[in-house]
Amino acid sequence: MGEKMRTIGYLCPACRKQVIRDRSAFALAASGAVVACDCGKSTLTVDAEEQRFRLSVPCGVCGGEHTAVMDAAHLLEGKGVGLACPQTRQLCCFIGEPYEVEREMERLSLAVDKEVAHENGGDLFVDSVIMHEVLSELKEIAARPHGISCSCGSEKYRMEVRPTYVDLVCADCGARLRIEAATDEDLDRLCCNWTLQIRGK
Ligand SMILES: [Zn+2]
Ligand SMILES: [Zn+2]
Ligand SMILES: [Zn+2]
Numbered sequence: 291m292g293e294k295m296r297t298i299g300y301l302c303p304a305c306r307k308q309v310i311r312d313r314s315a316f317a318l319a320a321s322g323a324v325v326a327c328d329c330g331k332s333t334l335t336v337d338a339e340e341q342r343f344r345l346s347v348p349c350g351v352c353g354g355e356h357t358a359v360m361d362a363a364h365l366l367e368g369k370g371v372g373l374a375c376p377q378t379r380q381l382c383c384f385i386g387e388p389y390e391v392e393r394e395m396e397r398l399s400l401a402v403d404k405e406v407a408h409e410n411g412g413d414l415f416v417d418s419v420i421m422h423e424v425l426s427e428l429k430e431i432a433a434r435p436h437g438i439s440c441s442c443g444s445e446k447y448r449m450e451v452r453p454t455y456v457d458l459v460c461a462d463c464g465a466r467l468r469i470e471a472a473t474d475e476d477l478d479r480l481c482c483n484w485t486l487q488i489r490g491k
Contacts, residue, residue: 301350
């Protein structure tokens with residue numbers, strides 16, 4: 291019978307590679323773990339304490355380092371747990387069954403790549419299908435009576451289209467409303483709105 295394994299994954303803040311390592315549950319419970327990226331610039335540590343673990347996680351999302359305390363049972367049993375970056379709310383570390391951890395890490399890499407494209411302001415739409423849908427939904431909202439307005443009273447606005455979002459900018463007061471346009475959830479969120487209002491000055 292094989293030993294029960296747990297997989298630990300995080301995204302290296304230095305080189306942005308996925309770091310995914312297996313540890314036996316037995317070894318984890320006994321002495322914790324140190325997981326390092328091949329680039330040598332980041333290390334995740336799991337310290338075993340009585341009935342719990344203390345984790346120190348390099349965060350590939352915000353670039354910081356986060357600490358957390360977790361029940362031993364939580365970390366050693368079940369499909370898996372994720373740790374969220376307190377800055378961005380994005381999950382930045384996963385521990386659990388290999389398949390779950392790999393899947394979540396793929397998702398995380400994608401999300402972070404989108405974020406980087408966003409910061410770089412490239413003119414490539416990360417997900418052009420979503421962007422297309424978002425733009426046509428905005429067009430529909432704009433066609434409704436008072437569809438897009440500003441709380442300053444203006445109904446004149448311009449659109450600034452970026453790779454992962456669209457800004458609606460009030461032509462009178464300059465206030466902005468950001469419409470995220472990178473994921474299916476962004477589209478769902480937009481479609482919930484019958485009208486949109488920019489919070490004006
Ligand atoms: Zn690295
Ligand atoms: Zn973080
Ligand atoms: Zn305004």
